Amino acid sequence: MGVAKSEHARSALFAHQPRTSSYDVIIIGGAMLGSSVAWFLSQNSDFNGSVLVIEKDASYSMCSTAHTNSCMRQQFSTELNIRISQFGADFVRNFQSYMGDDPDIPELAFQTFGYMYLADNQGFADILRxxxxxxxxxxxxxxxxxPDAIAEAYPFYKLDDIILGSHNLVDEGYFDGHSLFDWWKRKARKNGVEYIENEVIGIDVEGEKVIGVRLASGEQISAGHIVNASGPRAVLTARMAGLNLPVEPRRRYSFIFDAETRLDRDLPLTIDPSGVHVRSDSVYYLAGCPPDHDTDVDYDDFAMDHDIWIDKAWPAIANRVPAFEAVKLINSWVGHYAYNKLDQNAIIGAHPERPNFMFINGFSGHGLQQSPAMGRAMSELLTYGEYRTLDLSPLGYERVMRNEPLLEKAVI
Structure with missing residues (x-):
């Protein structure tokens, strides 16, 4: 993946030891969510504290950010998730402005051909309505x-079994998430945020508060607040603070393929009833899916199961788009969702019993598109002690303690 190579080239710029022994905010995990928090804090004129980002692997080669498909949609079932992604889309469209109109900042590519949910039964059709x-x-x-309207707009679909579709051409599709991540990290560091390549092996607790971290290199660092931005490894970070978190790594498969017969127009990101999704992707096409047996895996397990392509992904896309009966697989990879077992929604905010230990975890595949709103929200919590723009309290840890899911019906 391109992001892994570019980040590896810069990894030498990351020191391994912190400059001082105390920080106002320590962020554990420096990928997309951690760097979003770092940048939003660094540009908040009301925040005057020091920030340390601790990243286990500065090449970023195995993190979820490196394996993302950079999707963006508003087709969720809860108003809160819709609002979160709408801010994400606005941030991407107006990236230069949000980044202070720096002439070095590029416009971000944003392909807005939309998502197309297809329903083959009345129950799911009712949900989409x-x-x-x-x-x-x-x-x-x-x-x-x-089905007739879909066929008129996109005549390449086979729709015999389809009752209806749900489609949105406004601010839905995919974007250049790797550049967003890269510039957040660059600008956060330029604004004074310190990044190091090291590993947190312990979190010190005194009374109800966390007071610091211990590093693999031997240092003990004091912290005013600790932010858990550890992606699929978030549960390991939480356990060091004596806390539990229902987040685990789950495999998601991605495939880049070429078609002998190319479509005459963009293919929306199509969510097939089989669970496979497929879209246009630059000069090729991209498909993805979970395994049929969707369980947690080891944190370092990115092994590809090639039978997934032959037995699941290709048959589904060839059935839905007959032009894809003759294709050539170009590339494939495995990424990890930081899967929230409770409700597949983000967990953000302080732990009620550890008020200075902050969660930004469990995005279940939505982390990239939600990262602008989440970074902004965490910056507000750390600066003001409250949300100032979009109230994300329904996504707080309290619902985990109560075992009360916040149901989101539009999870891919």
């Missing part, structure tokens, strides 16, 4: 399409 009404009240451009 209900979701569309919620999305519409939030200003999203989602439209419910009959």
């Amino acid at each position: 209900a979701n569309q009404k919620i999305q519409q009240t939030c200003g999203a451009g989602t439209k419910i399409m009959s």
Whole structure:
């Protein structure tokens, strides 16, 4: 992946030991979510504290950020998730402005050919209709399409079994997430955030508060707040503070392929009833899916199961788009979702019993598109002790303690 190579070239710029023995905020994990928090803090004029980001692997080659498909959508079933992604889309579209109109900052590529959810049964069709009404009240451009309307707009689909589709061409598709991540990291460091390549092996607790971390290199560092931005490894970080977190790594497979017969227009990110999704991707096409037996895996297990392509992904996309019966697989990889077993929604905010230990975890595949809103929110919590723009308290850890899921019906 390109991001892994570029980051590896810069990894030598990361020191291994911190400059001082005390920081106002220590962020454990320096990939997309950790760097979002770091950048939003660093540009907040009301925050005057010191920030240390501790990243286990500065090459970023095995993190979820390096294996992302950089998707963006508003087709969620809860208003909160819609609002979160709408800010993400606005941030991507106006990236230069949000980054202070720095002439070095590029525009981010944003391909907005939309998502297409396809329903082959009345139950899911009803869910898509209900979701569309919620999305519409939030200003999203989602439209419910009959099979005839879908066939007119996208004649390459096979639709014999489809009842309806849900499609949105406004701010949905995919974007250049790698550049977003890279510039957040660069600018955070330029603004004074310190990044080191090291590993947290312990978190010190005194009374109800966390007071610091211990590093693999031997240092003990004091902290005013600790932010758990450890991706799929978040549960390991939480356990060091004596806390539990229902987050585990789960494999997700991605495939880049070429087609002998190319489509005459962009293919929306199509969520097939089989669970496979497929979209246009630059000069090729991209497909993805979970395994049929979707369970947790080892943190370092990125082994590819090639039968997934032959037995699941290709048959599904060839059935839905007959032009894909003759394709050539170009590339494939495995990434990890930081999968929240409770409800597949993010967990953000302080732990009620450890008020200075902060979660930003469990995004279950939505982390990249939600990272602008999440970084902004965490910056507000750390600076003001409250959310100032979008209230994310329904995503707090309290629901984990109560075992009360915040149901999101549109999870891929």
